[in-house]
Amino acid sequence: MAFWMGVASAQHARRGRDGGFAQLGHGKHVAVKCLRKGDWIVYYSPREGMGEGETVQAFTIIGCVTSDAPYRVEQAMNFNPYRVDVDYLKDAEPAPIMPLLDELRLTRDLGTNWGMVMRGPRRRLQEEDMRLIAEAMRVLPEFESLRN
Numbered sequence: 001m002a003f004w005m006g007v008a009s010a011q012h013a014r015r016g017r018d019g020g021f022a023q024l025g026h027g028k029h030v031a032v033k034c035l036r037k038g039d040w041i042v043y044y045s046p047r048e049g050m051g052e053g054e055t056v057q058a059f060t061i062i063g064c065v066t067s068d069a070p071y072r073v074e075q076a077m078n079f080n081p082y083r084v085d086v087d088y089l090k091d092a093e094p095a096p097i098m099p100l101l102d103e104l105r106l107t108r109d110l111g112t113n114w115g116m117v118m119r120g121p122r123r124r125l126q127e128e129d130m131r132l133i134a135e136a137m138r139v140l141p142e143f144e145s146l147r148n
Contacts, residue, residue, distance in 0.1 A: 001147065002039045003130040005106070005123045010045040010056045010094075017061045017088045025121030027081020032070045034122075035084045039065045040147065042125070042133050044097065044118055059095045059133050063088035064146060089143065095136035104129045 006024045008016070016022055022041050025031030035041065042062040048054045067084040074080050097114075101107045105126050107114040117123060125133075134143035 002034075002036065003125040003127055004035060004039060004041045005059075005125050006041055006043045007118055007121060007123075008043055008045060009050045009053070010048045010058075010060050011053075012050065013043040013045050013060045016043070016086070017063070017090075020085055020088070021083040022063075022065070022086045023081050023083045027075070027079070027083075028121070029070060029082040031121040032082050032084050035065050035067075035070070037065055037068050040130055040143075041065060041086060041122075042130065042137075045094075046118065056094070057097050059097065059137060061088055062092050062134060062137055062139065062143070089137075089139045089146075091142070092134075092137040092139045095133060095138075100132060100136060103132055 006022060022032065043060050045056045045058060045060040047056055063086040065084050066087050070082045070084050072080050072082055101114050106117055106129050110117065131140065134140045
């Protein structure tokens with residue numbers, strides 16, 4: 001079992017939650033090919049919309065990968081992204097990152113440069129960080145019961 005952080009606007013993250021899938025790196029296969037059934041993924045959303053809208057800077061959705069392998073879907077003309085299915089924790093609340101910066105192994109000791117690690121389609125997280133994020137999202141008991 002591995003723990004991952006995807007980066008997407010809050011709108012895109014919610015669309016994935018509502019559709020029960022994860023799509024990373026604008027649908028590129030390389031971005032999702034490492035996600036395996038039983039892995040956990042949390043999304044960090046810098047803004048409400050893609051490159052626009054209100055600043056969010058929060059972890060917005062969290063769930064467990066249920067697909068055996070990535071698959072391709074037809075989303076729009078000439079756009080067939082790769083996805084994996086995810087069972088999202090529906091009661092998760094957005095968790096602002098600012099109070100977690102000094103606690104997360106991902107960002108502590110980076111000071112004002114913490115945003116550099118939030119770039120790219122995904123990052124592997126330590127289990128300790130995923131637990132802290134799940135706790136901040138108020139779903140730690142559910143996370144712990146489902147990951148065992």
